[in-house]
Amino acid sequence: MSCRSSALVDILEETDTSRLRGGIESDLSLSCVIHIILKLVLTYISRKDMTRKFKKDHLKETKTASMTENTGKNKYKNVFPYDETRVILDLQPGKAGSDYINASFINFSLLFLGVPSVTVICDGGWSKRSHKHSYNALGGVGVIIGAETKKNLHLGVRNKYCYICNRASNLKVDAKEHECFKNWDKSSQAMEADIIVEGFLKANEHGVRYMHLIGDGDSSVYAQIMQNVPVWGKYVKKIECSNHVCKCVCALILRNLLMKTQSTKAREN
Ligand SMILES: [Zn+2]
8 A cells, every 4th residue: 555666756856856966855845745746747647638638549339339229239338349449240231230249359358368458447446544654454345447437346254353253252152143254364554465466366257457556656556466366466567656646745845844844943943
């Protein structure tokens, strides 16, 4: 859950590095901080614009899927095959739309070892706020979401505590038969990586592989995937989440500014 060095270094290298590093380490003036924050915000907005432009330029038509005779064949209201890549069935005379099915041919470049490859967004969270101070939450959750479809592909929960088991333990008796949700006895920090790896191992259930992963700067999840997902895990590519990078850099700048302000006040007193 923490944004660490790799993401930060990428942004620093795109930014005015000498001013930022110099500012943090020695003479961090307010105007320098404002300049850097503005530059980060502008970089973020520019990336968003590029994404929007890319989608606009590459938006393909889906007119056939929207025709009256075909709308009933679409399982979802917002998932249509592109006209240029849709699967075309043999047209039956007198039956309008008989050549339509909600299916597309997949470009070979989107396959990995013959299995469709998709980009996913992964993140986790704990049952209590613990970022940068205490990593001892009793429960954690992790999710994998398809970057294109925005649909949930995997959801996992890890619990270190069960009320019934705990009560029985305190009373030194056997716990009565119950549905126990305790499924974790390792560290709270390891919950996220375990859930995400579990989801990657189940990718075949969806008939796909998650070859591109968008996530925060926590490298342990990525390392666990490369280590524990057989055959294709070591080929997964990590994409840094821009939201986490901005959050991390801004927090670093503000923390250093606060420290400098406090030390200046201390000297004045
Ligand atoms: Zn239990």
